[in-house]
Every structure is written in C-alpha cells, then in structure tokens.
Amino acid sequence: MNERWLLQHREFPRWFFYPIELYELHLSALTFEILAQSARLLHLSYKGKKKGNVVSAIAAHAFQIHVRLVGMSHQELREVLQSDEGPLIPVLSSYFENLFGSDVAAALRRPPCPIYSINECPEQLPQWATALSRDDSVRRLNTLEFELIVECI
Numbered sequence: 461m462n463e464r465w466l467l468q469h470r471e472f473p474r475w476f477f478y479p480i481e482l483y484e485l486h487l488s489a490l491t492f493e494i495l496a497q498s499a500r501l502l503h504l505s506y507k508g509k510k511k512g513n514v515v516s517a518i519a520a521h522a523f524q525i526h527v528r529l530v531g532m533s534h535q536e537l538r539e540v541l542q543s544d545e546g547p548l549i550p551v552l553s554s555y556f557e558n559l560f561g562s563d564v565a566a567a568l569r570r571p572p573c574p575i576y577s578i579n580e581c582p583e584q585l586p587q588w589a590t591a592l593s594r595d596d597s598v599r600r601l602n603t604l605e606f607e608l609i610v611e612c613i
Contacts, residue, residue: 471548475569476526483519486567488512498564518560522568525559 487495488511495514499506504521506513529537529552538544543551556565 472530473549473552473569475571476530476552478572480519480523482572483522483568484515486570487515487518487564490563490567494561494563498561501561502559518564522556522560 492509492511492514495511495518498518499514502518502521504514504517506517529540532540537548541551541555553565553569556568559565560568
C-alpha cells in the first residue's frame with residue numbers, strides 16, 4: 461500500500477468502513493416512507509414495495525460511494541465534496557446528508573451496538589455467589605484472586 465492511501469485512509473471516519481450488513485441493520489429501523497424518499501433522491505431502482513429491497517439498494521449504493529471516495533486522491537475527493545478546507549469528517553457527513561437525506565445519513569453513521577461476551581469461568585461458581593446479599597457477595601468476592609474474577613467476566 462502506498463503512503464498516500466494510508467494517510468488519507470486515516471482521515472475517513474470509522475463509519476465509512478462498517479460492513480454493508482450493519483448499514484442494512486440500521487436502515488431497517490427507518491420507515492419505508494423515509495427510505496423510499498431517499499431512494500427517489502438517489503434515483504435508485506428497487507423491486508416492488510418491500511422495505512427490505514429499498515434497504516438493500518440504499519446500503520449497496522452507500523457502500524459503493526464509500527469505496528469510490530476512499531480510492532480517490534485527496535484533490536479528487538475535495539473536488540467531489542466541493543470543499544477545499546476543513547476537516548474531512550464534517551464535510552463527508554454534510555455530503556451524505558445532502559445525498560441521502562438526514563435520517564438515512566444518520567442511520568449510515570450510527571455505530572454498531574457494543575458486543576458483550578461472557579467467558580466461561582474456569583471453575584463452577586460457589587453457591588454462595590448467587591445466594592448472598594450484595595454486601596456479603598462483595599466481601600466474598602474480595603477474597604478471590606483478581607485473575608479468577610477477570611476470567612469469569
């Protein structure tokens with residue numbers, strides 16, 4: 461990879477690199493009317509009047525725009541965005557709001573939900589860990605090794 465691409469890549473917001481499935485998930489939360497209005501603005505075609513088809517068309521279009529913009533030189537990018545100055549992130553946000561409409565653009569920028577994972581504890585938790593009051597549980601937990609508690613979280 462060349463240095464220019466790496467430097468430019470760091471300027472793009474994180475939402476520019478979300479997977480298309482995340483765009484589809486967030487777009488699905490919007491009403492059909494909002495999505496259809498955005499599709500009309502973009503002159504997108506989709507089959508039937510099914511919300512899923514509109515969601516897929518908008519998500520695919522957004523993804524294609526992201527790929528195209530990331531591949532441009534800095535000068536080309538600024539020409540497309542019609543902005544010579546300022547940080548790239550607000551300029552991109554404004555560009556997407558003008559292109560897709562504010563609700564759809566906000567859905568495309570929405571970050572993924574945090575993912576929580578529960579690791580299995582190496583040992584079975586003792587019965588007292590679930591049967592005691594909060595204060596008693598804290599006292600008992602203070603007697604356990606820190607590493608064991610971290611492995612169980």
